[in-house]
Amino acid sequence: MNIPLWQLKKQMCDIGHRIWLRGFCAGNEGNHSIRIGEDRVLCTPTGISKGFLEPDDLCVVDLEGNQVEANPKGRNRTSEVLVHLAIYKKQPTVRAVIHSHPPHAVAFCLANMPLPEGIHPEAEVFLGRTIFAKYATPGGPDLPASFIDRINEQTTTILMANHGSVSLGADLTDAYYKLEILDNYCKQLILAKQLGQVNVLNDEQMVELLKVKERFGFPDERLGCAAEGCVGPANEAFLTTFGVQPMSACCNGQGDVNRSAATSADGDAAFERMVQTITDQIMAGSPN
Ligand SMILES: [Zn+2]
Numbered sequence: 001m002n003i004p005l006w007q008l009k010k011q012m013c014d015i016g017h018r019i020w021l022r023g024f025c026a027g028n029e030g031n032h033s034i035r036i037g038e039d040r041v042l043c044t045p046t047g048i049s050k051g052f053l054e055p056d057d058l059c060v061v062d063l064e065g066n067q068v069e070a071n072p073k074g075r076n077r078t079s080e081v082l083v084h085l086a087i088y089k090k091q092p093t094v095r096a097v098i099h100s101h102p103p104h105a106v107a108f109c110l111a112n113m114p115l116p117e118g119i120h121p122e123a124e125v126f127l128g129r130t131i132f133a134k135y136a137t138p139g140g141p142d143l144p145a146s147f148i149d150r151i152n153e154q155t156t157t158i159l160m161a162n163h164g165s166v167s168l169g170a171d172l173t174d175a176y177y178k179l180e181i182l183d184n185y186c187k188q189l190i191l192a193k194q195l196g197q198v199n200v201l202n203d204e205q206m207v208e209l210l211k212v213k214e215r216f217g218f219p220d221e222r223l224g225c226a227a228e229g230c231v232g233p234a235n236e237a238f239l240t241t242f243g244v245q246p247m248s249a250c251c252n253g254q255g256d257v258n259r260s261a262a263t264s265a266d267g268d269a270a271f272e273r274m275v276q277t278i279t280d281q282i283m284a285g286s287p288n
Pocket of ligand 1: 029
């Protein structure tokens with residue numbers, strides 16, 4: 001599918017506006033890009049709010065970061081494009097990247113806390129296992145080096161310690177949805193902390209969920225080992241640092257009651273919601 005460049009530039013501006021409206025980036029923060037060719041990437045310039053982008057603000061670079069076309073407004077490419085380029089080189093299926101500072105997700109970056117797993121079906125299906133990268137100076141060469149080796153075709157999201165998020169997608173809308181889902185998931189976790197307990201899906205429920213995910217065309221490497229409890233290595237840190245009790249540790253076996261009740265009826269409802277979400281996303285992303 002060959003989308004004209006003017007249309008991609010318009011999409012870059014529209015998504016930038018959404019990012020700004022949602023409060024994912026303050027001031028001139030953040031940057032996003034689309035891979036438009038074998039050795040060409042369309043990216044945002046440095047020093048401008050993502051809420052006020054115009055098509056002529058956008059810059060074209062090669063995979064080494066050289067600006068290969070004169071910008072009509074004399075704009076220079078974002079200094080953080082090196083992160084985007086490292087990802088495009090490592091994983092050719094990625095066609096769009098958004099780096100952002102979504103507040104709820106950044107809270108996890110500041111707390112140095114990887115995201116827990118096996119808690120929310122939508123997060124599992126659309127984000128899967130996220131990468132948590134140790135701190136590196138923004139804009140510097142060590143930043144991509146802090147996570148690039150761990151990226152594979154299933155990677156959707158990277159959290160960078162004390163900094164922000166990186167969302168990957170098959171196109172810019174896809175990457176943007178990953179960003180929204182990420183911040184929403186983190187917000188839900190922070191709200192759950194206030195309630196004091198979190199019900200963690202058991203291995204059997206995770207296997208079933210990951211099978212549903214696979215049927216939707218999103219294979220997940222954890223399916224091979226979820227039955228042995230490989231899912232959720234980050235959960236202990238989340239549950240203890242947050243001071244949240246897992247349901248199984250709750251009084252009077254209440255957690256177990258809730259777990260056994262969360263079988264077919266809840267599963268069907270979750271499945272329905274997932275189908276609806278995917279349908280909505282496909283409709284929202286389809287050209288008209
Ligand atoms: Zn940043």
